[in-house]
Amino acid sequence: MPNVSMTVNGKAASGEVEGRTLLVGFLRDQLGLTGTHVGCDTSQCGACVVHVDGKAVKACTMLAAEADGADVKTIEGMAAPDGTLSTIQQAFQDHHGLQCGFCTPGMVMSAAALLAENASPSEQEIREYLEGNICRCTGYHNIVKAIMAAAGHDVSAIAAE
Structure with a gap:
């Protein structure tokens, strides 16, 4: 299985993924970042929107391998480190x-x-x-x-x- 590495919410993250693993699955299942929701699996609802290299992306339409080397920001990364809301x-x-x-x-x-x-x-x-x-x-x-x-x-x- 291929290994992917990316920066998620300012921290290095990596893991082995099957070629068909979606970014939303990698974030939720391997990194435990469950704030990114899976609402439809068909790119219709937008519940899974994250930022990849500064652009809004529906994480259910992107393979985790496509985010290899990217800077990813999820809802968990929106608040300040002390918990102050954005x-x-x-x-x-x-x-x-x-x-x-x-x-x-x-x-x-x-x-x-x-x-x-x-x-x-x-x-x-x-x-x-x-x-x-x-x-x-x-x-x-x-x-x-x-x-x-x-x-x-x-x-x-x-x-x-």
Whole structure:
């Protein structure tokens, strides 16, 4: 079996993988990083979004071997080492951008990628960017509000739903 090595959340990680091992499986099963969720296995839901070399990637569509040598960031790597939530995570908490929480890791990782590309997206740009992420609980309103708040927009006039 081939060996893969990568940096995950700032730490070296490696392991033997079968050729068919998906990145999401490697992260969850071999590294114990279960914050990256498996929602559909078909690249439809976005619950498995991670960053690979700074780009948002659905980890259920990438083989672990393809990430060999890459810098991977998961939801576990978003908070500061002392546990302080990132700006995006705090905004999701403050603006009730989650309910059951299943989609939340993928939403947060997608939001971080969006804000890295566009520091001040409009509501429409946020909604378009999140098209690859499915939330079955919230209706997206508070998720969008949280991302707008994380981007520094005044959301005080937007009612909570």
